[in-house]
Amino acid sequence: MILLTGFEPFGGQSGNPSWEAAVRARTILRGEGLAVEAVELPCVFGEAATALGEALEALEPELVVCVGQAGGRDRVSLERIAINCDDAPIPDNAGNQPVDCDVVTDGPAAYFSSLPVKAALGAVTMAGIPAEVSQTAGTYVCNHTFYALMHALASRPGARGGFVHVPYDPGQVPAGSAAPSMPVASMAEAVAVVVRTSLAHSTDLRLAAGSTH
Template sequence: MILLTGFEPFGGETTNPSWTAAAAASAILKADGHAVAAVELPCVFGQSITVLGDALQRYDPELVICVGQAGGRPRISLERIAINCDDARIPDNAGNRPVDEEVVPGGPAAYFSSLPVKAALEALRTAGIPAEVSQTAGTYVCNHIFYALMHSLETRLGAPTATRGGFIHVPYETQQVPRGSGTPSLPVAVMAEALAVVVRTAMSTTTDIRLSAGTLH
């Protein structure tokens, strides 16, 4: 079973491409013959973790990919690391605005994705989809759920599970961006195919490849 999640709209937006892309990717993967569930998460600190936890319990997936919107980024961002820090620049959809709080009190400082991010990067580039490995998922609800996911996979059965998981940021959807603004965006269909490529890569790759994808700053 594969679990994909995306977020509800936030910050005054009427849509969130992370959810529309995750739902569309679910349909693509089902057509491939995979068992897939897609779940929309609230853009709310704490509550999003509860909904994710319920989905993990219900579906007991072997692969989990959570998706969020990173408006302004030009590429599909394969997130490498989640940090144990909530520091919200804007309130979430319930008005919460934690500052310098831990996602999991007393938890490790960070967790690395257990997805084959370098192999996925290569596969995306081969497919002609703009992609990158990102070294930060921010400190808003996206990082919050990414950290909670990895912490859950590490501890929920009293020991690390065989389930692999990670987080992907997608740009704005093309229709969110005013024409001629120059703001980077991608069609939802491209985002959905990107997620399907990552899933296929993860399902066929147990050991990641070595590929330079770091940054200087």
């Protein structure tokens, strides 16, 4: 079983391309004969982790790819690391705005993705979709969910997971704005490529995909 997640709209937006991409990727992968479910998570600290945990318990997936929106980025970001820190620059959808709080009390400082992010980078790029390995998932609900996922998977031997950020979709960008965007169809294909690559690679490739800052 493969689990894909996306988020409800937040920050005044009417939609969230992360959820749309997860739903479309589910359709693509089901068409290839894979068992895939998609779950929409609330953009709320704590509640997102709870909903994800319930999905893990109900579905017992072997592979989990969580997807979130990173407005302002110009490519699909394959997140490498989740940190044990909630530090919200804006309130979540319930009005919560934690500052310098642990995601998990006394949890490790960080978890690395267990997806083959560098192999996926090559595969997504080969598919003609701009992509990068990202060294930060931020400190908002996306990182909160990514950390909660990896903390949960630490006690589930054999299960792997990670997080992918996607840009705005074109409909979110106001006329005249220079903000980058990407069609949801491209985001969905990228998520599908990440899943295919993860199923094909139990270990990652060794290639340079870091950053200088």
